[in-house]
Amino acid sequence: MKVLDFGSLNIDNVYSVDHFVRGGETISSEKLEVFSGGKGLNQSIALSKALAGSGILVYHAGAVGKEDGDFLLTQLEEAGVDISFTARLPVKTGHAIIQRDRTGQNCILLFGGANQAVTEEMADEVLKDFEAGDFLILQNEISQIGYIMEKAHEKGMKIFLNPSPMDEKIAGYPLEYVDCFLLNEIEAAGICGIEEDAASKEELLDQISRRFPDAQIVLTLGGEGSMYKKGDFIAKQEIYKVPVADTTAAGDTFTGYFIGGIARGESIEEALDHGARASAIAVSRPGAAPSIPDRDEVEKMGKKG
Ligand code: RIB
Numbered sequence: 001m002k003v004l005d006f007g008s009l010n011i012d013n014v015y016s017v018d019h020f021v022r023g024g025e026t027i028s029s030e031k032l033e034v035f036s037g038g039k040g041l042n043q044s045i046a047l048s049k050a051l052a053g054s055g056i057l058v059y060h061a062g063a064v065g066k067e068d069g070d071f072l073l074t075q076l077e078e079a080g081v082d083i084s085f086t087a088r089l090p091v092k093t094g095h096a097i098i099q100r101d102r103t104g105q106n107c108i109l110l111f112g113g114a115n116q117a118v119t120e121e122m123a124d125e126v127l128k129d130f131e132a133g134d135f136l137i138l139q140n141e142i143s144q145i146g147y148i149m150e151k152a153h154e155k156g157m158k159i160f161l162n163p164s165p166m167d168e169k170i171a172g173y174p175l176e177y178v179d180c181f182l183l184n185e186i187e188a189a190g191i192c193g194i195e196e197d198a199a200s201k202e203e204l205l206d207q208i209s210r211r212f213p214d215a216q217i218v219l220t221l222g223g224e225g226s227m228y229k230k231g232d233f234i235a236k237q238e239i240y241k242v243p244v245a246d247t248t249a250a251g252d253t254f255t256g257y258f259i260g261g262i263a264r265g266e267s268i269e270e271a272l273d274h275g276a277r278a279s280a281i282a283v284s285r286p287g288a289a290p291s292i293p294d295r296d297e298v299e300k301m302g303k304k305g
Contacts, residue, residue, distance in 0.1 A: 001133055003058045003135045003263055004130055005043055005059070006040070006062060007062055007142060009060075009069065010072075010110070011037070011068070011096070014035060014248070035288050038062075038288075039252055043162070047137065048256075049295050051264065057082055059084070091113055092114065097111075122144075131155060132157065136158065140162075163183055163187045176212070181216070182258065183219065185221065191208060192204065192207045201221055201227065205234075213231070223239060224239070225237045225239045235268050240277055244284070245286050248288045255275070281297060
């Protein structure tokens, strides 16, 4: 079995600020740091680390700019990810402008760049090397998501969708092909077509699960942990509390470790627990991809309860 993450690669420009800049306001930042990031790249690295020693290889497909994106490919390779399906294009690499405030919270502005230059032909070229039962992991930061889902479904691949960032394109994707959604409350409410605070988290989980009865649903709840539902089976996971340095990529780390756990044959409870431990370690460190822990660190962290 192979794991393919078809997703974004970004250069993250992280500005440390006292508070997020408001409309019409100009503020100075205290520090600028540049990290590798992008939801796709972060999740590939988390997946690869989660799968260490399992013999299952993670492939990253996507695109960077050939002038400025090579360090992102190096980061993937150093984490054991196969990059033979990642193109180098004559455009700018995608980037993110991230404000990180004193409490470690962030807000993110994206420039798609090469991530939005993925074509149907590129997708066909990648997918021809994958087959029924292989895992496909998608977020919402590249072009051609709907097409990739159609083709992967035709092949019988197992589709995991993290519909982030949420936007109007999501409703146009063939969501009925998704085997597992990993999403937060805003994304779940958006997909159900309701206001964010119109339903409790239990109602939201129930609504999305009724809309996609064959799919596994993982609802992430920030400081309140996460919930899983498939049919009548429900599991809950609390967070591991740690001092917060930077929340960037916490969700990506959780996603990679959860899916990696499923690929390794862990129970749902174990996969949720590994996701929670890994994301706790990630928030205790600065940056996106560089904050993602190795599997042995995750194993060594004391298990909750
Ligand atoms: O989820 C965090 C990521 O979102 C950052 O690395 C940034 O690049 C954006 O894609």
